[in-house]
Amino acid sequence: MNRKDLTVGIIFFLFSLIYFFYLIPTQIISSFAQTEFAGRIFLPETFPQITICIFGFVSLLLVADTLRNKVEEKSTPSLNKRPFFQSVIVFLASMVYVYLLEWLGFHLSSPFFLAFLIFFYGTRNWRIIVPVALLVPISIERFFWISFKVMLPEGELINQLLGYIKG
Amino acid sequence: MEQIFDAIVQAITLQALGMVALGVFAGITVGAIPGLTSVMAIAVLVPFSFFMTPINGIPFLLGIHKGALFGGSIPAILINTPGTAAAAATTLDGYPLAQKGEAKSAIQMALYSSTLGDTFSDIVLILAAFPLAAVALLFGPTEFFALMVLGLTIISAVTGSSVLKGLLSMLIGILIGLVGQDIISGSERFTFGIANIADSVGIVPMLIGLFAISEVLIQSEKKIVELANPPESSHLKGGRSLKWIELFQAKWAILRSSCIGTAIGAIPGTGAAIATFISYALAKRSSKRPEEYGKGSYEGVAAAEASNSAVAGADLIPTLTFGIPGSASAAILMGAFMAQGLRPGPELFEEQASTMYGIFALLLVGNPIMLLQGKLLTGLFARLVTIRKSVLVPIILLLCVVGGFIYQNNIEDVKLALFFGICGYGLRKLKFPLAPLVIAFILTETAEESMKQALLLSDGDYFVFLTKMAGGFPVSGFLILLSVFLLGMAIWKKPWAEAE
Numbered sequence: 001m002n003r004k005d006l007t008v009g010i011i012f013f014l015f016s017l018i019y020f021f022y023l024i025p026t027q028i029i030s031s032f033a034q035t036e037f038a039g040r041i042f043l044p045e046t047f048p049q050i051t052i053c054i055f056g057f058v059s060l061l062l063v064a065d066t067l068r069n070k071v072e073e074k075s076t077p078s079l080n081k082r083p084f085f086q087s088v089i090v091f092l093a094s095m096v097y098v099y100l101l102e103w104l105g106f107h108l109s110s111p112f113f114l115a116f117l118i119f120f121y122g123t124r125n126w127r128i129i130v131p132v133a134l135l136v137p138i139s140i141e142r143f144f145w146i147s148f149k150v151m152l153p154e155g156e157l158i159n160q161l162l163g164y165i166k167g
Numbered sequence: 168m169e170q171i172f173d174a175i176v177q178a179i180t181l182q183a184l185g186m187v188a189l190g191v192f193a194g195i196t197v198g199a200i201p202g203l204t205s206v207m208a209i210a211v212l213v214p215f216s217f218f219m220t221p222i223n224g225i226p227f228l229l230g231i232h233k234g235a236l237f238g239g240s241i242p243a244i245l246i247n248t249p250g251t252a253a254a255a256a257t258t259l260d261g262y263p264l265a266q267k268g269e270a271k272s273a274i275q276m277a278l279y280s281s282t283l284g285d286t287f288s289d290i291v292l293i294l295a296a297f298p299l300a301a302v303a304l305l306f307g308p309t310e311f312f313a314l315m316v317l318g319l320t321i322i323s324a325v326t327g328s329s330v331l332k333g334l335l336s337m338l339i340g341i342l343i344g345l346v347g348q349d350i351i352s353g354s355e356r357f358t359f360g361i362a363n364i365a366d367s368v369g370i371v372p373m374l375i376g377l378f379a380i381s382e383v384l385i386q387s388e389k390k391i392v393e394l395a396n397p398p399e400s401s402h403l404k405g406g407r408s409l410k411w412i413e414l415f416q417a418k419w420a421i422l423r424s425s426c427i428g429t430a431i432g433a434i435p436g437t438g439a440a441i442a443t444f445i446s447y448a449l450a451k452r453s454s455k456r457p458e459e460y461g462k463g464s465y466e467g468v469a470a471a472e473a474s475n476s477a478v479a480g481a482d483l484i485p486t487l488t489f490g491i492p493g494s495a496s497a498a499i500l501m502g503a504f505m506a507q508g509l510r511p512g513p514e515l516f517e518e519q520a521s522t523m524y525g526i527f528a529l530l531l532v533g534n535p536i537m538l539l540q541g542k543l544l545t546g547l548f549a550r551l552v553t554i555r556k557s558v559l560v561p562i563i564l565l566l567c568v569v570g571g572f573i574y575q576n577n578i579e580d581v582k583l584a585l586f587f588g589i590c591g592y593g594l595r596k597l598k599f600p601l602a603p604l605v606i607a608f609i610l611t612e613t614a615e616e617s618m619k620q621a622l623l624l625s626d627g628d629y630f631v632f633l634t635k636m637a638g639g640f641p642v643s644g645f646l647i648l649l650s651v652f653l654l655g656m657a658i659w660k661k662p663w664a665e666a667e
Contacts, residue, residue, distance in 0.1 A: 008597055012335065019342075027357045028349075042623070044349035044356055047615045051345070055338040062331045083388030090387040091589060094380075094564060098581050101568070114561050121387075121557030122395030128558065136562055140569055148218040150573050 002066055009063035016056030024048055093117065105155025110137035171524050178222050178525025179532065186223045187533045190230020191540055197231070198238020199551040200559065201248040203382070205235030209499045210378040211563065213506070214371055214570040221507040221522055226529035228503050229479075232496055233285055233533050236439065236476045237541060240277035242552045244270055244468075253439030253475035256447040260460065260467030267463055268406045271545070275409035276465050277472040278541035280421050284473030286534045287425035288432065288480030292487075293527045296516065299488040303513035306642070308620035309635045311489075313643035313650075315614045318491035319607055320650040321435045324657035327600030331658075336594065340604035343368055344611025351619055363579040370502040371574040373608065376587025377601050378495070379567045384592040386560050394560070397553040409465075417469035420450040424470045428477025435485055435493035435606075439478040446474035480530070487511050487523075490613065495602035498609055505609075512613075 028044050093116060100109035115133035123129060144150040197208035209231050216224030239254030244261030257277060264273035306314065323333035346357045347367030358364050386394070424446035431442035450470030451460045460467045482493040483500070490512030492498035504511050509519055516523055541548075571584035591601060625631035633644040 004597060023357060027359065029355045042351055042619055044352045044354040047618070048342075048345050048356065051338060051341050055335065055342070058331055058334045058338065062335065065331060087384040087387045087592065090384060090564075091585070091592075094568070094585055094588075098568065098578065098585060101572075101581070102578055106569075110565060114565060117561035117564065118557055121560060122391035123555060123557040124395075128555075132558055132562070136565065140565065144569070144573065148573075150218075150576070152569065152572065153578060 002069070005062060006066045009059050009066060012059035013056055013063065016052050016059060019052045020049065020056070024052070089120065090117065093120075101153045101155070103155050103157045105158045106137065106141060106152035108155065108158070110140075174521035174524040175528040177521070178528050183223050183226060183525075183529055184532065184536070186219065186227040187230045187529050188536050188540070190227040191234040191533055191537045192230075192544075194231035194234020194236075195238035195241075195537070195540060195544075195548055196234075196551055198235035198254075199241040199548045200554060201242045201246070201552065203559075203563070204378070205232055205239075206495045206499065207379045207382045207563075208235060209496055209503075210374040211566050211570050213374060213499060213503050214573045216503055217506055217574070221504075221509055222525050222529070224507055225500075225503065225509075225526050226533065228500055229526070229530055230533050230536075232500070233476070233479050233537055234540075236285070236479055237278060237281040237472070237537060238548065239475075240281065240468075240472055241274060241545075241548050244273045244277065245549060245552050253443055253478070254471070255440060256443040256471035256475075257468055259447070259471070260462070260464045263461070263463035264465070264468070269463070270406070270549075272407055272409040272413070273465070273468055274545055274549070275542075276414065276417070276468045278538065278545075279409070279414055280417065280424075280469040280473040281476035282534050282538045282541075283421050284425040284428055284475075284477035285479050285537070286531065287422075287473075288429040288477040289527075289530050289534065290480075291429050292480040292484055293531070295484055296488050296523075296527075299484065300513040300516035303489050304517065305638065306513070307635075307637065308617040308624070309631055309643045310637055310646070312614060312617040312621055313632055313646035314489055315491060315610050315617065317646045317650045317653075318435050318485065318489070318493075319603065319610065320654050322493070322606055323603045324654055325435075326602045328598065330654070332597075332599045333603050336599045336601065337603035337607040339594075340607030341611050341614075343373070343604075344608045345615075350612055350616050363577065363583065367612075368608075369574060369580055369583060370506065370609070372571045372580040372584040373587050374499050374502060374605065375567050375570050376584040376589075377591035377605065378499070379563065379570075380584060380588025381591030381595055381601075383560055383564045383567065384588065385595060386556060389556070393556070395555060395557045397555055413465050414469075417466045420454070420466045420470040421473040423453070424450060424474035425477045428474035429481040432478030432481030433484045433493070435482075435491060439475040442478050443471050443475045446470050487515065488513065490515075490610075492606050492609065495605055498602065498605045501609055 024045050028048070093113065097109060097113040100113075111133040114136060115129050118129045118132060141152050144152060193208060193212060194205060197203045198205060209228055212231060213228065216228055218224075219227065236253060239249055240257045240261065243249040243254040243257040244265050247258050247262040249255045249258055261273050261277065264270065319337050323337040324330050325333075327333050327336075344367075346364055348354070348365070349356055355365065363369070427446045427449065428439070428442045431445065432439070447467060447470050450466060451457050454460065454464075454466055456464065456466070482497045484493075486492045486497040486501050490501070490510065492501045501511050504515075509515055509522065567584060567588075568581050571581040572578060574580050594601060594604070621631055621635075622629070625635070631643075632647055634641065635643050637643070
């Protein structure tokens with residue numbers, strides 16, 4: 001029995017119930033009165049209802065299939081959580097970077113982001129880290145500006161600072 | 168005929184050729200780096216194409232698709248690690264050849280057979296697309312809905328190792344596709360008051376998140392030593408060039424594999440990996456020297472590479488003619504078409520015939536460009552195999568962020584891409600295939616519209632999908648029953664799962 005699949009099947013089934021009984025009634029804002037429609041099939045709820053019913057049914061099938069399959073999961077001698085945490089750290093760093101983009105802009109935050117990741121992935125040579133972290137964001141920014149006249153985020157803080165300096 | 172000629176002449180500009188060349192270069196580059204897929208490359212580079220006209224932007228993306236399939240053979244031959252899943256069979260003979268000091272000739276065989284296979288499937292695409300689109304024009308909403316059900320069923324059943332997970336992935340795609348404005352009533356659905364998704368979920372942030380950011384997170388799981396150090400490159404320097412006689416001896420293997428790759432590629436959901444292994448097995452069975460297979464056979468390399476490249480053109484057949492993408496990369500390309508204001512489907516060939524002729528012409532021209540780049544830049548691409556992932560992966564992540572931002576010049580799209588990145592990572596860890604999700608997402612709007620139109624025309628009779636006659640034949644009924652049959656077959660026994 002694959003415990004992961006069993007858990008996923010149960011969570012998906014519960015989600016289908018929440019979707020049907022809570023999300024559909026609360027998250028579909030009809031701009032027309034129901035009476036204006038020729039029949040129920042044209043209501044905005046109909047297609048989501050059909051889809052979520054099938055989703056719930058297939059989730060149950062996954063649960064049943066997992067329970068029916070008696071073959072035990074191969075037990076791993078020691079569960080290594082390191083790979084998962086590495087991914088989590090990269091994801092968290094990306095979230096922080098996106099937040100910094102809004103405030104500090106692309107030019108200031110990208111070199112730090114790149115330098116952190118290159119260091120995190122194991123390259124400790126600063127003769128690689130520094131040039132890559134500085135040159136790549138500048139190249140990308142110049143490429144977009146020269147080729148497409150697209151300006152990458154400048155950052156609220158920088159904008160305010162520039163506004164203050166200009167008076 | 169004159170119109171076709173004019174359209175082709177207008178399309179083949181220096182700028183368009185430059186974009187194809189750039190796309191092919193980017194594709195080979197990505198393919199040559201183990202672990203980076205063509206799907207990821209197309210997803211990251213789709214936003215770049217928005218700044219180009221369709222006639223430049225689409226061939227640029229098609230060039231990536233082409234180039235990556237050949238590029239995948241380079242690490243397969245040099246370091247026994249396929250650059251893409253499609254190049255897995257190439258390692259069987261490519262790496263032994265490299266160990267014998269014949270890496271250069273093996274890569275050249277991969278290049279020639281990839282080019283020939285790709286050209287073959289492009290020709291089939293061009294010949295089949297217009298007649299098939301003409302047939303599809305006869306379809307009404309009922310038949311289209313049934314066709315979409317069939318397409319989604321095949322994709323869900325074939326992709327991945329579990330039919331149920333494929334189905335759930337497809338249904339998640341539909342649920343995401345339902346977010347935004349209902350096309351019939353204009354009602355807002357599942358937006359949770361978030362302005363950025365009031366119309367619909369942006370396709371580009373979703374693609375970048377699901378395919379590129381999730382890939383970055385998967386790469387991040389690797390051991391630090393593996394990420395920071397370049398792979399072993401002892402076989403990079405490789406001897407002689409390929410002899411013409413060796414290419415000539417592989418002619419039947421190339422032709423047979425091109426046919427198999429094209430036929431399998433045209434079936435939604437099957438993909439290049441399946442086509443490659445079937446072609447390889449058949450080539451071995453039909454060979455005069457089967458004992459050489461697995462020990463360094465040029466025929467083996469040719470069979471695998473011709474087949475996987477032949478899928479590139481073929482998987483566009485259902486995408487362009489019926490508007491039903493056959494693979495994740497075809498789905499992304501369809502998204503790019505839609506973002507350029509071109510909705511794949513039969514009407515495309517009627518309304519935008521000249522653009523399509525131009526795109527097809529550039530698709531064909533991409534093959535000699537790939538040959539030229541492969542011949543001249545093999546050494547450069549071979550060096551890419553040894554690039555440190557610790558430097559490459561952060562740059563890709565940076566490009567993902569930039570790609571998400573430039574889609575609509577909105578930082579919220581970057582957040583959306585990150586959200587889909589973590590979702591894609593989770594789904595991949597749980598072994599849910601992503602292709603059905605993306606394809607279903609793209610088709611949801613059309614499917615819902617077709618279903619409602621069909622029901623409107625039949626006064627709400629659900630049996631219309633089984634009983635409606637088209638040209639004296641119950642086309643939709645046949646397609647629906649075929650879907651049910653295939654699904655039943657897939658759940659009962661999934662023979663291709665073992666083959667995979």
